[in-house]
Amino acid sequence: MTRQVRRLAGFTLLLFGALFVNLNVVQLLKAEELANHPANRRLLIEEYQIDRGPIIVADEAVATSEPTEGDLKYRRRYEPATLYAHLMGYYSVVYGRDGLERTMNEALTGTPTEALAENLSQLLGAGDRKGNRLRLTLLPAAQQTAVEALGDRAGAIIALDPRSGAVLAHASNPTYDPNRLSSHDPGDIRAYWEQLQQDPAQPLADRAIERRYNPGSTMKLIVAAAALERGFGRETTFPDEGSYQPPQTDHRIGNYGGGTCTGGGTITLEQALIVSCNTVFARLGVELGDDALIQQSERFGFNRQPPYALPVAESSIPKELDPPTTAQAAIGGFEVQATAMQMAMVAGAITNQGVLMKPYVVAEVLDPSGRRVRGPDSGPWVQGSFTAQAVSRQTADTLRQLMIGVVEGGTGRRAQVDGAVVGGKTGTADPGSGSPHAWFVGFVSTPDEAGSPVPRAAIAVALPDAGEGATGGVDAAPIAQAVLSAIAGAS
Numbered sequence: 001m002t003r004q005v006r007r008l009a010g011f012t013l014l015l016f017g018a019l020f021v022n023l024n025v026v027q028l029l030k031a032e033e034l035a036n037h038p039a040n041r042r043l044l045i046e047e048y049q050i051d052r053g054p055i056i057v058a059d060e061a062v063a064t065s066e067p068t069e070g071d072l073k074y075r076r077r078y079e080p081a082t083l084y085a086h087l088m089g090y091y092s093v094v095y096g097r098d099g100l101e102r103t104m105n106e107a108l109t110g111t112p113t114e115a116l117a118e119n120l121s122q123l124l125g126a127g128d129r130k131g132n133r134l135r136l137t138l139l140p141a142a143q144q145t146a147v148e149a150l151g152d153r154a155g156a157i158i159a160l161d162p163r164s165g166a167v168l169a170h171a172s173n174p175t176y177d178p179n180r181l182s183s184h185d186p187g188d189i190r191a192y193w194e195q196l197q198q199d200p201a202q203p204l205a206d207r208a209i210e211r212r213y214n215p216g217s218t219m220k221l222i223v224a225a226a227a228l229e230r231g232f233g234r235e236t237t238f239p240d241e242g243s244y245q246p247p248q249t250d251h252r253i254g255n256y257g258g259g260t261c262t263g264g265g266t267i268t269l270e271q272a273l274i275v276s277c278n279t280v281f282a283r284l285g286v287e288l289g290d291d292a293l294i295q296q297s298e299r300f301g302f303n304r305q306p307p308y309a310l311p312v313a314e315s316s317i318p319k320e321l322d323p324p325t326t327a328q329a330a331i332g333g334f335e336v337q338a339t340a341m342q343m344a345m346v347a348g349a350i351t352n353q354g355v356l357m358k359p360y361v362v363a364e365v366l367d368p369s370g371r372r373v374r375g376p377d378s379g380p381w382v383q384g385s386f387t388a389q390a391v392s393r394q395t396a397d398t399l400r401q402l403m404i405g406v407v408e409g410g411t412g413r414r415a416q417v418d419g420a421v422v423g424g425k426t427g428t429a430d431p432g433s434g435s436p437h438a439w440f441v442g443f444v445s446t447p448d449e450a451g452s453p454v455p456r457a458a459i460a461v462a463l464p465d466a467g468e469g470a471t472g473g474v475d476a477a478p479i480a481q482a483v484l485s486a487i488a489g490a491s
Contacts, residue, residue: 045072045093047105047109048072048073048074048093049073049074049129050074050109050110050111050129050130050131051065051073051074051129051130051131052065052074052076052091052108052109052131053065053107053108053109053110053130053131053132053133053134053368054133054134055088055100055108055133055134055136056133056134056135056136057084057135057136057138057140057143058138058139058140060140062078062079062080062083062084062088063076063077063078063084063088063101064076064077064079065077065131068184070184072093072184075182075183075184076090076091076101076178076179076182077179077182078177078178078179078182081177081178081179082147082175082176082177082178083143083144083147084138084143084170085099085175085176085177085178086099086170086171086172086175086206086208087099087100087136087138087170087206087310087361088100088101088178089101089102089178090178090181090182091178091182092181092182092189093184093186093189094181094186094189094190094193095181095189095193099178099206099310100134100309100310100361100362103309103310103311104134104309104362107131107132107134107365107373108131108132108134109129109131110129110130110131110132110367110368111129130368131368132365132366132367132368132373133365133366133367133368134362134364134365135362135363135364135365135366136361136362136363137161137166137167137168137360137361137362137363137376138167138168138169138170138361139159139168139169139486139487139490141486141487141489141490142159142168142169142457142483142486142487142490143168143169143170143171144486145169145482145483145485145486146159146169146171146479146482146483147171147173147175148482149478149479149482149483150171150173150479151173152173153173153463153466154173154174154201154207154463154464154465155172155173155207155461155462155463155464155466155479156171156172156173156206156207156208156209156211156339156340156460156461156462157169157170157171157172157208157340157459157460157461157462157479157480157483158170158171158208158209158340158341158344158359158459158460159344159457159458159459159483159484159487160344160345160348160357160359160457160458160459161455161456161457161458162347162348162349162351162352162357162443162455162457162458163352163357163455164357164360164378165348165357165358165359165360165378165379166360166361166363166376166378167359167360167361168457168487169459169483169487170208170209170361171208172205172206172207172208173207174199174201174202174203175203176196176203176204177192180192181193206310207340207462207464208339208340208341208462209308209310209311209312209313209339209340209341210311210312210313210339211313211339211464212313212315212316212337212338212339213337213338213339213429213431213437213439213462213464214332214333214336214337214338214429214430214431214437215332215336215337215338215343215427215429215439216331216332216333216427216428216429216430216436216437216439216472217276217278217281217331217332217425217426217427217428217429217439217472218332218338218343218346218425218426218427218439218440218441218460218472219329219330219331219332219336219338219427220273220276220281220330220331220332220425221273221346221347221350221399221403221425221441222293222296222297222300222346223281223284223285223288223293223296223330224269224273224281224399224402225296225300225350225390225391225395225399226288226292226293226295226296227269227284227288228391228394228395228398228399229296229391229392229395230288230292232269232284233269234268234269234270234398234401234402235268235269235270236268236269237266237267237268237269238266238267238268238269238272238280238283238284239266239267239279239283240260240261240262240263240264240265240266240267240277240279240280241260241264241279242254242255242258242259242260242279243255243279244278244279244282244283244327246282246283246286246323246324246326246327247286247323247324248322248323248324249323249324251324253278253279253282253327253328253331254278254279255277255278255279256276256278256428256471260279261275261277261279261280262275262277267280269284270402270405273402273403273405273406273410273425274402274405274406274409274410274411275410275411276406276410276411276425276426278331281330281331282327282328282330282331283327284330285326285327285329285330285331286323286326286327286330288330289326290320290321290322290323290325290326290329293317293321293326293329293330294317294318294319294321296391297317297336298317299389299390299391300342300345300346300349300356300390301315301342301345301346301356301381301390302314302315302316302317302338302342303315303316303317303319304383304386306341306342306345306358306359306381307358307359307377307381307383308341308358308359308360308361309360309361309362309377312339312341312342313339315337315338315339315342316335316336316337317329317335317336318334318335318336321334332427332429333429333430339462340460340461340462341359341460342460343439343441343460343462344359344441344458344459344460345357345359345458346390346441346460347403347424347441347442347443347458347459347460348443348458349388349390349391349396350391350396350399350400350403350443350458351396351400351423351443351445351455351458352396352455353393353396353397354389354390354391354392354393354395354396355380355388355389355390356380356381356388356389356390357378357379357380357381357388358377358378358379358380358381360376360377360378362376362377363375363376364376400423400443401423402423403423403424403425403442403443404421404422404423406423406424406425406426407422407423407424407442411426411471411472411473411477412424412425412426412440412442412472412473412477413473413477414473414474414477414478414481415440415442415477415478415480415481415484416481417444417481417484417485417488418485419446419488420444420445420446420456420484420485420488421444421445421446421453422442422443422444422445422481422484423442423443424440424441424442424443424477424480425440425441425442426439426440426471426472426473426476426477427439427440427441427472427476428470428471428472428473431464431465434465435465435466435467435468435469435470436465436466436470436471437462437463437464437465437466438461438462438463438466438470438471438472438474438475438476439460439461439462439463439472439476440459440460440461440472440473440476440477440479440480441459441460441461442458442459442480442484443455443456443457443458443459444456444457444459444484444487444488446488456487456488457483457484457487457488459480459483459484461476461477461479461480461483462476463475463476463479
């Protein structure tokens with residue numbers, strides 16, 4: 001009997017010990033994670049007592065808090081409802097928060113999240129507390145045009161100021177109405193959420209930063225950069241052949257539409273970029289070697305998560321390639337994957353003398369009295385040993401001239417803007433299933449008062465599964481043209 005009592009006592013002590021350890025894990029190690037979790041509804045409900053700060057675009061509040069008569073003191077309102085949906089996110093009492101509502105929650109509530117987690121009792125007496133305001137970098141004309149230009153098509157557009165990294169347009173389609181997720185009617189919220197979840201078009205996905213696609217021939221900008229950095233010139237010639245067979249494979253790579261690119265013989269690097277010649281760039285990729293291709297891609301930010309106010313998927317190129325896959329990677333195929341944000345940054349670096357800038361969309365945070373709390377998280381993208389100089393200034397200038405040639409007389413002619421200088425590169429990627437992805441990556445410059453060209457925007461347009469026969473030049477370039485026209489007109 002005594003032995004059984006001892007065993008029971010020991011087992012009970014063991015259970016208390018396990019409970020003690022678990023409590024400490026929760027208190028000491030997981031407290032911050034649990035407090036910051038978007039689904040932490042208790043914290044959310046307490047936050048609804050705060051007059052959450054507005055989000056402002058060009059002096060207009062596009063996300064505001066309006067008082068209610070219910071237990072939840074304020075309700076979030078978005079106007080226009082869908083224009084900024086993926087960027088703003090939603091503020092839902094059922095499904096938590098997303099977008100800037102999530103990542104900038106600390107600023108919008110006016111209180112450090114850590115303090116909220118540590119002292120909820122403080123919140124109970126915080127009914128009159130007002131949050132801070134966010135002022136964004138977006139240009140309304142560019143955003144409106146981007147959304148209208150996409151129309152009913154699935155796709156993404158990022159436009160940014162290449163000199164600063166300020167995001168001018170951030171559009172993704174299909175979209176959704178964040179007001180319906182931010183109502184105080186749980187039944188309606190859940191019904192709408194279920195509708196969005198069941199929609200095969202996946203309207204909640206932000207295709208500008210969350211989704212990655214084969215970049216197709218826009219990858220040739222990176223290959224050309226690697227070549228120029230290693231002594232090749234715009235006049236370097238290559239065989240103009242109907243197909244190219246990389247080493248170690250019997251698979252041949254052909255050009256779009258078949259045949260040669262300029263009639264056979266030889267073709268310069270400049271001509272090859274202007275007409276987007278697959279055989280030249282597949283050959284060039286193999287000649288440069290996989291290390292050069294990977295290194296140059298990484299200098300533009302691949303295999304690394306770009307810093308931004310929202311999480312951006314990491315664009316990627318495999319760390320190891322053999323000659324056949326190097327040839328495919330050089331024309332934006334195989335396992336090379338890029339976001340629209342990443343390719344806009346590539347165009348931005350080329351336009352900005354080779355310097356890769358951090359993209360940012362929050363221009364400043366202001367307290368309720370209008371005092372500036374903090375400015376933008378901007379500047380060259382430097383991270384540990386990673387430097388912002390993606391290519392030399394000379395290489396960037398050459399690439400910029402080559403891109404102008406693409407729009408003036410090559411595959412990007414549909415991106416031309418009256419009164420402005422536009423450069424670009426089209427891309428049409430075969431994903432292996434479904435229809436092609438259509439891309440346009442480029443920039444626009446307009447003259448200043450002295451007549452000198454000033455870069456106004458870098459842009460990436462991505463149209464995944466764009467339809468049978470779709471191409472970057474026909475389908476994506478006109479969309480870029482519309483957005484770049486709006487930006488040039490506003491400059």
